[in-house]
Amino acid sequence: MKKTILTAVILISALFGAQAQRIKGSDTMLPLSQKEAESFMKANKGKTVTVTGGGSGVGISALLEGTTDLAQSSRKIKFDEKQKLQEAGKSVKEVIAAYDALAVVVNPSNKVQKLTREQLEGIFTGKIKNWKEVGGADLKIIPYARETSSGTYEFFKESVLKNKNYMSGIMSMPATGAIVQSISQTPGAIGYIGLAYLNKNVKAVHVSYDKGKTYTEPSIVNAKNKTYPVVRPLYYYYVISAESKVKPFIDYVLSAQGQKIITEIGFITVK
Numbered sequence: 540m541k542k543t544i545l546t547a548v549i550l551i552s553a554l555f556g557a558q559a560q561r562i563k564g565s566d567t568m569l570p571l572s573q574k575e576a577e578s579f580m581k582a583n584k585g586k587t588v589t590v591t592g593g594g595s596g597v598g599i600s601a602l603l604e605g606t607t608d609l610a611q612s613s614r615k616i617k618f619d620e621k622q623k624l625q626e627a628g629k630s631v632k633e634v635i636a637a638y639d640a641l642a643v644v645v646n647p648s649n650k651v652q653k654l655t656r657e658q659l660e661g662i663f664t665g666k667i668k669n670w671k672e673v674g675g676a677d678l679k680i681i682p683y684a685r686e687t688s689s690g691t692y693e694f695f696k697e698s699v700l701k702n703k704n705y706m707s708g709i710m711s712m713p714a715t716g717a718i719v720q721s722i723s724q725t726p727g728a729i730g731y732i733g734l735a736y737l738n739k740n741v742k743a744v745h746v747s748y749d750k751g752k753t754y755t756e757p758s759i760v761n762a763k764n765k766t767y768p769v770v771r772p773l774y775y776y777y778v779i780s781a782e783s784k785v786k787p788f789i790d791y792v793l794s795a796q797g798q799k800i801i802t803e804i805g806f807i808t809v810k
Contacts, residue, residue, distance in 0.1 A: 564598015595690030614690030665706030
């Protein structure tokens with residue numbers, strides 16, 4: 540009897556495991572994947588999708604380890620990551636699921652409304668230390684960054700800092716939500732977050748990439764018309780041998796319904 544029950548449990552677990560799909564990685568993509576998964580499961584009874592964050596690098600490592608089916612990433616896969624996967628006999632496929640504008644945010648009490656890319660570079664590399672240097676109050680600047688495994692950390696360094704190193708001892712946060720919370724409680728703080736995380740607890744500054752000639756607000760409209768400069772693709776990566784398992788979800792995300800969800804939660808569609 541016990542053996543029969545055990546066999547049944549194993550069979551049920553195997554069946555559930557075959558249907559369940561795991562997504563892991565970028566915190567920026569967390570609200571996107573969670574909402575898509577919720578909608579996908581409603582439309583596909585019996586299918587289970589679990590979504591967790593941890594950072595883009597964590598998601599790609601999980602793909603290598605076989606502990607996720609889809610890696611969500613807010614940056615392109617690195618050469619060494621791709622090489623490790625190939626050495627493990629895993630060929631990966633890349634899919635752009637959406638685009639995201641990266642907003643630079645400050646405490647709502649901060650009177651600074653706009654910053655150039657050069658000023659942002661100075662702030663995050665530690666050369667500019669006081670808000671009065673960029674037209675604000677006599678107040679120490681406290682920059683916040685994501686941790687090094689984050690795709691957002693990598694993208695900001697590449698696009699805004701032009702690959703210069705962040706200042707030594709910068710406040711490193713494990714998740715985007717933690718940056719929002721810290722900035723909302725710290726008058727001198729500044730950080731960067733995906734557009735979908737913007738709320739009334741922080742203030743987005745307008746950014747200039749032409750040395751102060753024009754400043755643009757981070758918004759879906761400005762990202763779509765390409766006037767806002769800090770925009771990046773958001774990716775899903777999967778092992779090609781597992782394509783039959785993940786393709787229904789990928790197809791759903793890229794469908795009209797899936798892309799409608801992307802717009803609703805503050806990201807930019809692929810079309």
